[in-house]
Amino acid sequence: MTPTYDKVHNKFKFNGLHFSHEELKEVAYSLIKEGKPYEKVTGDFLIDWLNSKDFLIVNTSGSTGYPKQVKLKKQAMVNSAIATGNFFGLEPGDKALHCLPSHFIAGKMMFVRALVLGLEIDFVEPDAQPAFDYEKTYDFCAMIPLQLKHTINYIQNIKTIIVGGSKVTKPLIEKIKGCESKFYETYGMTETVTHVAIRRLESKSGEREPYFSALQNIKFEKDDRNCLVIHAPKLVKQALITNDIVDLKSETSFKLLGRFDNVVNSGGVKLFPEQIEDKLQPAIKQRFIVAGEDDATLGEKLILIVEKPTGSTDDILKAIQDLKTLDKFEVPKKIYSVDKFSETVNGKIQRKKTIKAVLGS
Template identity: 75%
Template sequence: MTPEYNKVHNRFKFNGIHFNHEDLSEVAYSIIKEGDPYEKELGNFLIDWLNKDDFLMVKTSGSTGQPKKIKLKKQAMVNSAIATGDFFGLQPGDKALHCLPSHYIAGKMMFVRALVLGLEIDFVEPISQPIFNTKKHYDFCAMVPLQLKHSIDYVTNIKTIIVGGSMVTKPLLKRIKEAPSRFYETYGMTETVTHVAVRPLQSKSRKGQQYFKALPNITFSQDDRDCLIIDAPNLVKEPLVTNDIVDLQSSTSFKLLGRYDNVINSGGVKLFPEQIEEKLQPVIEERYIVAGEDDTDLGEKLVLILENPSNIENITEKIKKLNTLDKFEIPKKIYALKKFPETTAGKIQRTKTLEKVLG
């Protein structure tokens, strides 16, 4: 029998204390009145979750466009929590660490998972290096790459860590390889109620994989652009067509190649910025993106945009020596910006960055 959104699991605990539905409402009002800003965000979410509406208004991150508010069914959020619990084998009484901001879907869903699955959840301030009890065993935690980067040496007490929200960099992947926990990169969006697929990252606990695997009751297909179509009837009514180009291995697994919006056609060759950016990681310390600039001969030429670089000539020389780049993947021009335009979640806004460079 599927749990309903207006029920609180009898094994649920919040910071070590069990609360029923009525108690939780009182807690929400209390932390809104007296809590720190990050706690007030959680309180506001709880008030919305515990009211009589069967939906929530949730803000998207704005990474692929302007942030907007969308309506999510609370039961769809419950279904997502169950799918995550089934995939990772989470059981009532398991302990979870919550260190994400509650105004975005990822932070909201950490709490929903605890309510639905009966987890004992500890909530800490969602800063770049979360402060938590490193002596206590945790079964599950979600982090963004920046948090994991700063915490990687202190997470040996966490069994499973999912990481998403932005790209997991090569230096971080290297450090994950030496860590004992199980790490998974996630794929999803606000519209799909967080992740619909995950892929294991190489660590001491398990072997890494290139392909994302679907969570229960989710399947994939492609459109004529080779973009991913997500069929998740328990989460969204209709199949969701994305702008993510994938190598589809099966109806339940895929490899992410890049976004259709970002593809550069240079002299008839399709270039995926995300893949080129990954190859450039070993030689560039600053934040950067690659993009396409109009060119009379090639149609588009590949350009590199750096944020506040220390030495462009030095970076240029290092790029020339990279043997992982194909001929067309070498930037034809390098631009510099003092500061990249960002979303409210801190992600680089590609289109605005390019507009700022090219005028």
């Protein structure tokens, strides 16, 4: 029998205490009235979850466009929680660490998973470096890459960590390799109720998977742009067409190549900024993005935008030219610097807004 959104699992615990449906409402009111700002947001979410409506209004992060509100069915959120639980083998009574803000879908879904699957969840302040009991063993945790970067030396007692929300950088991937925990990169969005696909990252406990694999009841195809189309009937009624260009291995696995709206067509050669950024990471220590700028000869030329560079553009260009992994078309034709990238409220780079500010168009 499939769990429903109006029930609280009898094994559910919140910060060490069991609460019934009605008791959890009282906790939510207390958080709203007396809690810190991040706790007030959590209280608001719990009140919305525990009411009689069958849907929630959730804000997107705005990383690929303007932030918007999305209406999600609560049962779809339950279905997503079950799919995640099945994928990772989570059982009632398992312990989960929750360190994400409750503003967005990833933070909300950590609570939903606990409520539906009967997890014992410890909720801590969602800082860039979350403080938690380093000696306690946890079965499951979700983090953004920035949090994992700052806590990489303290996560030895967390068995499984999913990482999403922004790109997992190569330096972080290298650090992950030396850890005992299992790490997984996630793919998804608000509209798909967080992740619909997962790929394992290399650590001491297992090898890296090059392709993302679908969660249960989810299938993929490509449209005529080679962009991913998601079929997830238990999460969203209609097929969801993305702007993510993929190498589709099967109807349940794919490799992410880049965003369709980011592709740079330079002299007839299609360049994927996300792939070039991967190759450039060893040469540039600051945050940066690759983009296209109008060019009379090439149509578009490849440019590099660096946030607060510590060296000169000549130094950066020399470091890039020393890389052995770049094709000749992937070397930026021009380098720009900027004091600060445009960001969403949760720290994601707003690529289009940043490029527009730099190029003035």
